Amino acid sequence: MRRALSLVIGLASALSAFAIAPASASAARIVAGPPAYSPSPDATFTWERGGGVVLATECRIDGARVDCSPPTTTLRGLPDGEHRFQIREIGLFTDDTVEWRWTIDTRPPDTVFTAKPRAVGDERSARFAIEADEDGVRFECRLDGAAFAPCDREVILSVGDGLHTFEARAIDRAGNVDASPARYSWFVLPLPLPPPPSDDGAGRGGPIGGGLGPVLGGSPPRAELRILGSRTARQGRPVRFDASRSRAGSAPIVLYRFDWGDGTSDTTYQSRALHAYRRTGTFAAKVTAIDRDGRASTSQRVRVVIIDGEPPAISVRQPRPGGRVRMGRSGVRISGYARDRSGVRTVWAAMHLVATTGFRQRAGAPLCAWYDGRSAFRVRSCARPLWFRTRLRRGGWSFVIPRRARIFAGTWVLRIRAADKLGNVADDLSLRRRTLVPFELLPYRGR
Known part of the structure; x- marks a missing residue:
């Protein structure tokens, strides 16, 4: 009799515990996870089990089941794009699902200039307009090798005589930085000095100044560009360009401006240059030869075909x-x-x-x-x-x-x-x- 009474009391205690379980039952809770935009293909979640009696726990990534256990679960090698991590706990009094959504973006943005100054001129003000192939990016810029600093989509610079190089790079919401910033070089000619006064007070005509200012008359150089080697190259591999066959006119050639046809360009004192294309496609490159007196001529375009060079x-x-x-x-x-x-x-x-x-x-x-x-x-x-x-x-x-x-x-x-x-x-x-x-x-x- 005493043994049966103990059994009844124990059963009543168990039932009373289950009776209050719904009030204390709760779903699992995800404490921490990746940011809304992440540059990493891996994701680590910190989570806690819910209250009440849990019979089974089920985790899914984008609908596919994965193994999981608290306090942390790490998923590796996820592809770019939107993802959803879910934790479902099945208990006597609960069957709830919690989830965490985020986007993986491991690809850096590509930066281009949609407006820029002339390759050669005497303007002291230079305007640049900057764009990227992703939304929600911010930009950093620098002039003539200075440190990168935040900048707007439109930049107006005040510069002096000589060769200048402006660079801009985009940074996306996941923190990926364009590893090959958009770069543009241009040459600012010195302003011509006024002519010395003549005996009768009139100018003698023709600017002077060491031959660096624009000169009326004379013949410009003749620019010529060719590709050394194959006209088909893999993405990211350097292509060799040669402008050494360009011929001088009335004055020696002092600058070569290479326009690669992909929105980027380089100005250099050398007649040969290397360029690695980041995108696939067909590009038309050209070179502008500039002589000591500011005369310039542009070559015919040469076409180069860039094929995919990145492995899967x-x-x-x-x-x-x-x-x-x-x-x-x-x-x-x-x-x-x-x-x-x-x-x-x-x-x-x-x-x-x-x-x-x-x-x-x-x-x-x-x-x-x-x-x-x-x-x-x-x-x-x-x-x-x-x-x-x-x-x-x-x-x-x-x-x-x-x-x-x-x-x-x-x-x-x-x-x-x-x-x-x-x-x-x-x-x-x-x-x-x-x-x-x-x-x-x-x-x-x-x-």
Whole structure:
């Protein structure tokens, strides 16, 4: 009798605890996360569990499930764009979801001048209008190598005689800085000195001043520009331009102004110059030759074709570095991101066994057990990865290790590489870039 009474009292206490649970139940709370605009492909969240009895916790990034546990969850290798991280807690009295939205922007903006002074002239005032290919940017400017300082979209400068160079760079909302600022050089001619008085008080005509001012009459130089080497180059690779065949007129050539056709230009005393184009496309370059007396002539345009020179951006999404994946009824799916402006042609993967029950790969061992991408493994040199093709779909890649595959559970190292449609290859193996990922493969635990 006494034992039955104790059981009833205990049951009543438990029910009373559950009865007050709804009042104390609450959803999970995200304490901290990435800023609204982030330059990093990685994101770390600090969060706390809600109150009440929690039966299960589910986390998703852009709708895809990911492993998570408080107090911190880190996601790596996310692509540019808007993202949404959600935490859902399922309990006896709650089924709420909290989320964090942000935008990843790892690409720096591109800065251009939409208004600028003449290449050669005697104006002491120079006006620049600055634009960028992103919204919400701010600008920094400098003149003649001074330190960069904040500036507006329109800048008006007061300058003296000689060669001047003005630079501007954009900084976007994520803090990415244009690494190759827009740059423009121009030459300000000295103002001509007044002629000395004649005996009758009238001017003798013709400015003097060491031959530096504009001179009436005389023949201008003849500018000529050519490309040394191929007229097709990869993005970011320097193209060699040569203006040494330009011919002087009445006075020696002292300046060459190269207009690259991409919104940038350079003024130099040298007749040869290098330029690396940041964008793909066809560009028409020209050179203006300026002589000692201010006479100038411009060459015919030469065309250069710039093709994509950047390799694809790739990373492993699943598994996480150091994470665990278990062989399921339908196998194990390995996946990641692959992006390229010219289009990704192929993503290759290679996996080799590092450790399993009773075995551990020795450092410097000559042979490794490589997964063949189908259903078995092969033993071959550790210096010659066994690459196999993955499946491409909607900006990502994946492959499935089938449950019937004759491979060992244990610690594996996954590596990936890719090529775009123009032949640029991404083969930089890095833990930080998540192109080299160690993980643990757990055996199938079904019935």
